[in-house]
Amino acid sequence: MAILVPVLTPRPDTDGAWLAPAKLNLMLRVLGRRADGYHRLQTVFQFVDRCDRLYFDHRDDSRIERLEGPAEVPPEQDLVVRAAHALAEATGCRSGISIRVDKHLPMGGGLGGGSSDAATTLHALNQLWGTGLSVEQLAEIGLRLGADVPVFVRGAAAWGEGVGETLVPVELPTPWYLVLAPPCHVATAAVFADPGLTRDSAPITLVDFLRGNAVNDCLRTVLDQYPIVRQAFDWLADRAEAKLTGTGACLFAALPSQSEADQLLAEVPDEIPAFVARGRNRSPLFGVA
C-alpha cells in the first residue's frame, strides 16, 4: 500500500503575514575549524511558534524595497532585501517587491530571526515571482546569506552538521519553552574567535543527544564575555535546566506544561525580557501544527 506523504507548501496566514519563526539550538558542539575560519558544528535545531511577520506587496517596477523593519538595520543591509536580491540574481527575475517586516524576535539573540526572515522571503518570492526554484536551490542560495538560513528554508527540525547545511530531519518532543532574552546583542563572530572556546569536541550521535548529551560549547565563552547573560543564566539555572541557544544571548528551558512555563514566566525579573513558546518540529511557515 502506498503511503501518502503530504507535500507542504509555505503560505501566508489568514492575515496575509508570512511567518518567520525562531529556532533553538537544543545542543551545539564545536568540532573544529575549517581553513576558511568557519567552525564545523554538530547541532540540533527545533523551531518554536514565536515568529516575525512578513508582508509582501506587488510593485509595477523592478525595485526591491523594505518599507518597514527594524530601525537598527538599514534597509539595504536587511536580510530580507539581501535574500530578494539573491533570488533575483539567481533566476534573472526582474520583478520588484515591497517588504514589511513586523519584528517580534530579539536580534542577535541566537534565535536566528534574521536568517528566518531571509528564508521566508526566499519562499514567499519564489511563489509570488513564479521563479519555481526547488527547496534545495533555495537552501543553497540561503546558505550564502548565513549558516542558519538552510534549516529555515527546509522547515523541519533537524540534526545539523557542517556549518549547519547538512541537515537530517528529526522528530523530537515538543515541550513548552521559557525563553529569556537578556538585553544585549552577542556578536557570533566574536564568540567563535575567542581563543578559549572549546573547538575540539568529539562528535556524538543523535542517540547520545536523545540520552541527554546536550551541551552547548559556546556557553562558557558567552557567560564570560557577557555578565548580563550570566545573571539571567544563573536565575534560570536555579529553577530549571537552563540552556543557551546558538551563541546567545537567549537562554531557554523546557517545561512539562504551558501552565508551568507561564508560572515561571511570571517570576522572571522585570529587567529580563522573556516569553513562552511551544516547540515545533515543522516550521510555522508551512502552516501545520
Ligand SMILES: C[C@](O)(CO)[C@H](O)COP(=O)(O)OP(=O)(O)OC[C@H]1O[C@@H](n2ccc(N)nc2=O)[C@H](O)[C@@H]1O
Ligand atoms: C551559532 C549558530 O547560530 C548555530 O545555529 C550558527 O552557526 C550561526 O549562524 P549565523 O548567525 O547565520 O552566522 P553567520 O552570519 O554565518 O556567521 C557569523 C560569523 O560567525 C563565525 N562562524 C559562524 C558559524 C560557524 N559555523 N563558524 C563560525 O566561525 C564566522 O566568523 C562568521 O563570519
Ligand SMILES: Nc1ncnc2c1ncn2[C@@H]1O[C@H](COP(=O)(O)OP(=O)(O)OP(=O)(O)O)[C@@H](O)[C@H]1O
Ligand atoms: N531582518 C533582520 N532581522 C534581524 N537581524 C537582521 C535582519 N537583517 C539583518 N540583520 C542583521 O543580522 C544580525 C543577526 O541577526 P539574527 O537575529 O539572525 O541573530 P541571531 O539570532 O544571533 O542569529 P544566529 O542564531 O543565526 O546567530 C543582526 O544583528 C542584524 O544586524
